[in-house]
Amino acid sequence: MNKKRNTVIAALLLLAALALILILERILPPTHIALAVLKKGCIYSLVAVSMNLLNGFTGLFSLGQAGFMLIGAYTYAVLTIPAADRGSVYMYYGGGIIHFSVPVIVGLLAAGLLAALFAWLIGLPVLRLKSDYLAIATLGFAEIIRAFFQWDELGVITNGSNMLRKYPSFSTTLYPFIVSAVCIGIMVLIINSSYGRAFKAIRDDEIAAEAMGINLAKHKRMAFCISSFFAGIGGALLAMYQTSIQAATFRSSMTYEILLIVVIGGLGSVTGSCIASFLFIASSEWWLRFLDTEMTIGNFHVPLLRAGFRKVVFSVIIMAIVLFARNGIMGNREFSINGIFRFFKNPGKKKEVKQ
Amino acid sequence: MSANVLRVNDVTMQFGGVVAVDNLSLEVNEGEIVALIGPNGAGKTTAFNCITGVYEPTNGSVSFCGTEIVESYPHGKMKKLYRGENAGKYAKRILPTPDKITKEGIARTFQNIRLFSSMTVFENVLIAKHMRAKQNLFTAAFHLNHAEEARMRAETLELLKMQNLDHLKDEIAGSLPYGIQRRLEIARALATEPKLLLLDEPAAGMNPQETQELAEFILQIRETYHLTIFIIEHHMDLVMQISDRVYVLDFGKLLAHGTPDEIQNNQHVIDAYLGVSEDA
Numbered sequence: 001m002n003k004k005r006n007t008v009i010a011a012l013l014l015l016a017a018l019a020l021i022l023i024l025e026r027i028l029p030p031t032h033i034a035l036a037v038l039k040k041g042c043i044y045s046l047v048a049v050s051m052n053l054l055n056g057f058t059g060l061f062s063l064g065q066a067g068f069m070l071i072g073a074y075t076y077a078v079l080t081i082p083a084a085d086r087g088s089v090y091m092y093y094g095g096g097i098i099h100f101s102v103p104v105i106v107g108l109l110a111a112g113l114l115a116a117l118f119a120w121l122i123g124l125p126v127l128r129l130k131s132d133y134l135a136i137a138t139l140g141f142a143e144i145i146r147a148f149f150q151w152d153e154l155g156v157i158t159n160g161s162n163m164l165r166k167y168p169s170f171s172t173t174l175y176p177f178i179v180s181a182v183c184i185g186i187m188v189l190i191i192n193s194s195y196g197r198a199f200k201a202i203r204d205d206e207i208a209a210e211a212m213g214i215n216l217a218k219h220k221r222m223a224f225c226i227s228s229f230f231a232g233i234g235g236a237l238l239a240m241y242q243t244s245i246q247a248a249t250f251r252s253s254m255t256y257e258i259l260l261i262v263v264i265g266g267l268g269s270v271t272g273s274c275i276a277s278f279l280f281i282a283s284s285e286w287w288l289r290f291l292d293t294e295m296t297i298g299n300f301h302v303p304l305l306r307a308g309f310r311k312v313v314f315s316v317i318i319m320a321i322v323l324f325a326r327n328g329i330m331g332n333r334e335f336s337i338n339g340i341f342r343f344f345k346n347p348g349k350k351k352e353v354k355q
Numbered sequence: 356m357s358a359n360v361l362r363v364n365d366v367t368m369q370f371g372g373v374v375a376v377d378n379l380s381l382e383v384n385e386g387e388i389v390a391l392i393g394p395n396g397a398g399k400t401t402a403f404n405c406i407t408g409v410y411e412p413t414n415g416s417v418s419f420c421g422t423e424i425v426e427s428y429p430h431g432k433m434k435k436l437y438r439g440e441n442a443g444k445y446a447k448r449i450l451p452t453p454d455k456i457t458k459e460g461i462a463r464t465f466q467n468i469r470l471f472s473s474m475t476v477f478e479n480v481l482i483a484k485h486m487r488a489k490q491n492l493f494t495a496a497f498h499l500n501h502a503e504e505a506r507m508r509a510e511t512l513e514l515l516k517m518q519n520l521d522h523l524k525d526e527i528a529g530s531l532p533y534g535i536q537r538r539l540e541i542a543r544a545l546a547t548e549p550k551l552l553l554l555d556e557p558a559a560g561m562n563p564q565e566t567q568e569l570a571e572f573i574l575q576i577r578e579t580y581h582l583t584i585f586i587i588e589h590h591m592d593l594v595m596q597i598s599d600r601v602y603v604l605d606f607g608k609l610l611a612h613g614t615p616d617e618i619q620n621n622q623h624v625i626d627a628y629l630g631v632s633e634d635a
Binding site for chain 1: 482544
């Protein structure tokens with residue numbers, strides 16, 4: 001009965017979110033910052049959950065997320081620019097060598113698949129490494145990919161260091177919301193399946209996991225490919241959101257941003273990653289903007305406020321979180337409907353433990 | 356005489372210049388409880404690690420139920436460094452990863468408990484069912500294998516009931532008392548459906564009462580699951596009570612082997628390990 005009730009409530013919540021987005025789109029001007037935050041928040045949720053799958057659930061400390069997003073973004077853009085527009089986009093490379101374009105949905109899937117393929121190839125040598133070494137190797141990979149995609153010789157495909165643009169994009173917030181929701185849903189299903197349990201076992205104790213018959217190499221590669229697949233789709237969505245992309249955008253600082261979201265949300269919590277994504281994007285793009293502009297209240301000139309001060313405050317907040325709330329917003333728990341019911345039924349009382 | 360379950364042939368494990376296990380040969384027969392004893396640092400756990408694929412032995416082979424599961428010979432820089440015997444006897448390299456050995460039917464526990472501490476008791480045991488489940492990522496994620504998943508869960512619950520752990524099934528494993536963690540680790544090993552169970556110091560840190568309970572528990576699971584058990588232990592009461600045969604290791608070398616009575620009266624073993632009890 002509880003299960004049924006929860007499904008109904010979850011569906012209602014999802015519908016409410018959809019309705020809220022529709023209403024916001026109606027009443028707010030299309031350029032309003034809140035809509036931009038929602039769009040980018042959806043995309044970052046997807047990428048953060050994909051990173052959490054690897055870092056939080058499988059315990060593989062990888063910093064290659066921006067690289068896989070880049071692969072996804074480029075794959076999508078390269079494949080979907082309409083044939084008629086290729087001449088103007090690839091103006092320095094004689095129109096490029098690709099003269100067809102595929103539908104958006106195919107482009108998105110291809111973005112994920114190519115990112116996963118790269119992950120598989122890189123995983124062969126890199127996944128033998130542990131902890132910090134794995135982080136360094138994947139970070140290096142992301143940097144190499146970024147340089148590689150800007151390589152002049154590849155210009156006929158990637159347009160070198162020039163922008164890719166004119167590919168199909170989305171105008172409504174519903175689009176990234178639905179794509180992200182479906183992708184995150186699939187990841188949650190994987191995490192709750194037998195394979196997800198195997199990933200968590202590897203995180204908790206590799207040696208014991210292996211002694212329980214879990215093939216480490218296979219499962220690590222699997223987690224790496226799944227994570228990269230969805231990071232690729234996230235990259236493609238980001239490309240759509242920005243309407244033009246350039247390899248130079250996908251710096252390692254982007255990986256750090258996502259890592260921060262994952263840590264703030266809680267390693268091993270999907271809902272934590274989602275909540276943190278929206279909070280992070282909203283604060284960095286919207287709520288803390290006022291710190292960047294000088295302000296005078298009456299005769300009082302507020303000190304410190306100037307361009308760039310936002311970043312200082314932001315860093316302080318992050319340091320505070322890492323120092324005082326190391327588990328992040330959710331720890332490794334999930335935001336669940338059962339949890340809310342428990343909270344309202346016996347407020348302040350912790351979950352009873354049956355002995 | 357019943358069939359050989361485990362046979363270790365001339366296994367030598369050398370780390371750099373240190374020979375941790377030196378030309379060890381032993382066998383464990385079906386249905387037996389065999390103990391491996393010896394002073395600290397004698398190489399008992401290293402021997403276990405060679406059998407279960409955690410280490411690649413420098414030389415020697417291991418067979419399980421008549422098939423070779425591990426074999427190696429000195430190669431690479433060990434060619435020059437090797438100080439053990441039987442250097443030319445083995446020519447193949449069979450080096451499975453530990454998960455393959457578990458799949459063959461050898462389960463083990465660890466000297467320092469290695470549970471999945473953030474997962475529940477139920478999940479800890481359920482993990483062991485993963486390797487034998489007929490499923491792939493797609494069917495598992497989209498619940499197309501619900502019959503298989505239901506079977507895994509039912510088997511896990513049954514096992515927990517038999518081990519009297521079912522009332523704790525939703526507890527986080529890392530928060531349980533030490534003795535229960537030990538029992539859970541054995542239950543988890545049993546869930547892999549082994550023929551041979553390797554127990555690495557299961558009674559470590561237990562008081563005499565708990566050790567006695569453990570002895571009964573080990574005898575009981577041998578009956579219930581038709582197991583062969585190979586055990587490393589320092590509690591001599593336990594060893595002498597339950598084991599059919601005992602091997603004694605000292606500085607990596609096999610010092611003696613025989614029935615518990617023979618071992619207790621073996622002068623070499625008394626000198627090296629057992630010592631003389633004060634009231635004797």
